[in-house]
Amino acid sequence: MKITIFGSGYVGLVTGACLADVGHDVICIDVDEQKVARLSAGEVPIYEPGLENLISKNMAAGRLRFTTDAAEGVAFGLLQFVAVGTPSDEDGSADLTYVLKVAETIGQHMESYKIIVDKSTVPVGTASKVERAIAKVLEQRGLSTEFDVCSNPEFLKEGAAIEDFSRGSRIVVGTDSERVKNAMLECYGPYNRQRDKMLFMGVRSAELTKYAANAMLATKISFINEVANLAEHLGADIEEVRHGIGSDPRIGYSFIYPGCGYGGSCFPKDVKALAHTAEAAGHPADMVNAVERVNSRQKNKLFEKLYEAFDGQLAGKTIAVWGLAFKPNTDDMREAPSRSLMESLWEAGARVQAYDPEATDECRRLYGERDDLVLADKRDEALEGAHALVICTEWKAFRTIDFEWLRKTLLEPVVIDGRNLFSPNTLKAAGLSYYAIGRGDSVRPVLA
Numbered sequence: 001m002k003i004t005i006f007g008s009g010y011v012g013l014v015t016g017a018c019l020a021d022v023g024h025d026v027i028c029i030d031v032d033e034q035k036v037a038r039l040s041a042g043e044v045p046i047y048e049p050g051l052e053n054l055i056s057k058n059m060a061a062g063r064l065r066f067t068t069d070a071a072e073g074v075a076f077g078l079l080q081f082v083a084v085g086t087p088s089d090e091d092g093s094a095d096l097t098y099v100l101k102v103a104e105t106i107g108q109h110m111e112s113y114k115i116i117v118d119k120s121t122v123p124v125g126t127a128s129k130v131e132r133a134i135a136k137v138l139e140q141r142g143l144s145t146e147f148d149v150c151s152n153p154e155f156l157k158e159g160a161a162i163e164d165f166s167r168g169s170r171i172v173v174g175t176d177s178e179r180v181k182n183a184m185l186e187c188y189g190p191y192n193r194q195r196d197k198m199l200f201m202g203v204r205s206a207e208l209t210k211y212a213a214n215a216m217l218a219t220k221i222s223f224i225n226e227v228a229n230l231a232e233h234l235g236a237d238i239e240e241v242r243h244g245i246g247s248d249p250r251i252g253y254s255f256i257y258p259g260c261g262y263g264g265s266c267f268p269k270d271v272k273a274l275a276h277t278a279e280a281a282g283h284p285a286d287m288v289n290a291v292e293r294v295n296s297r298q299k300n301k302l303f304e305k306l307y308e309a310f311d312g313q314l315a316g317k318t319i320a321v322w323g324l325a326f327k328p329n330t331d332d333m334r335e336a337p338s339r340s341l342m343e344s345l346w347e348a349g350a351r352v353q354a355y356d357p358e359a360t361d362e363c364r365r366l367y368g369e370r371d372d373l374v375l376a377d378k379r380d381e382a383l384e385g386a387h388a389l390v391i392c393t394e395w396k397a398f399r400t401i402d403f404e405w406l407r408k409t410l411l412e413p414v415v416i417d418g419r420n421l422f423s424p425n426t427l428k429a430a431g432l433s434y435y436a437i438g439r440g441d442s443v444r445p446v447l448a
């Protein structure tokens with residue numbers, strides 16, 4: 001099948017590479033000339049395990065190429081995927097500028113029947129807007145070419161996107177057209193062999209499914225964080241509580257890990273957008289609003305614990321930060337808890353020595369050169385001359401530490417663990433003051 005994908009960002013690249021890999025012919029269009037040049041030279045601008053190999057393999061096979069030529073792209077594919085960004089507007093709503101621009105471009109170049117596939121995460125009602133935008137341009141051109149617009153949201157996790165695309169739990173398609181249904185069955189056929197994962201539904205239901213899925217997951221995280229904070233006040237251990245509730249299959253173990261708040265490109269943006277959609281529909285979503293509030297509070301937790309440990313005396317202190325990415329196996333720092341922490345530390349006059357296996361370049365790009373930030377090349381270098389260690393991301397490489405050595409290395413024996421990686425008793429036995437999330441007495445200040 002011939003497929004065109006607008007947008008060579010994270011979602012567009014994964015979709016393009018995975019569809020090419022099962023034999024489709026794919027053209028990826030992007031307006032960014034530099035990006036297209038880099039991709040055409042086999043250079044992948046984002047870190048996603050397996051993606052670079054998949055792209056180069058399929059480029060070599062002649063099934064995948066990159067161009068800025070929108071006319072060529074529109075002429076090429078029966079399916080025209082829209083996978084461009086939908087950033088948050090100032091009021092939290094999703095900004096549809098790029099999506100509607102692509103719709104216009106398709107309208108400008110369309111000469112035959114096309115199926116427009118909304119892959120970007122877009123608010124309910126966007127498919128109708130895309131339809132209107134294309135129809136308007138066609139009308140200006142004096143054409144009445146047929147087309148359909150369907151919704152096909154993605155459920156990709158960063159760091160596991162290729163696995164999620166190939167072996168995801170479902171493929172949601174919102175359409176009421178048989179023609180679209182058949183085309184989408186053909187497109188995803190190779191990924192739909194083991195069992196039927198295609199869920200066909202109304203366009204608006206598909207659009208809402210994406211937001212509801214992310215908001216539900218974010219709710220689980222904010223809920224467990226709320227209970228963790230309560231556990232601290234009540235002298236309970238959230239890790240025991242987590243096992244206690246997760247063992248009930250109705251609750252389950254996944255997505256109830258307490259921590260320093262969710263980040264990334266999806267949850268924060270999508271929760272805010274859903275709240276905005278609800279507000280605009282005259283039906284404020286109380287729970288969704290609370291999920292967002294709890295999360296922004298949670299992102300301050302690590303700083304609050306440091307503040308408590310040092311009795312507010314953070315000016316002039318050097319704090320080692322392990323983990324900058326919003327989660328392991330990515331270099332993405334969008335809305336990462338590490339950022340709230342570092343920004344608060346700088347405001348309090350402290351210095352940061354940070355290490356991340358993948359995200360140091362991204363950190364340099366975001367914050368530039370500054371006197372109060374040192375980016376270490378190695379994990380343990382970040383500890384040299386540091387008063388305390390804070391763990392923001394649960395990279396595997398952070399799980400094994402010689403605690404005796406850690407106590408001797410840090411100027412003050414303070415470890416703040418935003419991901420509950422260790423046993424409080426083990427750290428205490430090694431003479432460290434260990435502050436985790438929701439772990440009873442481990443939160444009390446132990447420093448004199």
Ligand code: UDX
Pocket residue numbers: 154155156157158159214217221254255256257258259260261262263264265266267326327
């Ligand atoms: C998420 C969804 O999982 C995915 O289906 C959707 O398409 C996009 O958004 P992603 O943002 O890549 O994917 O990350 P995910 O692995 O889901 O983690 C999101 C955030 O939640 C991270 O900051 C993570 O640390 C946090 N999290 C996750 C918790 O704090 N506790 C948990 O139990 C799980």
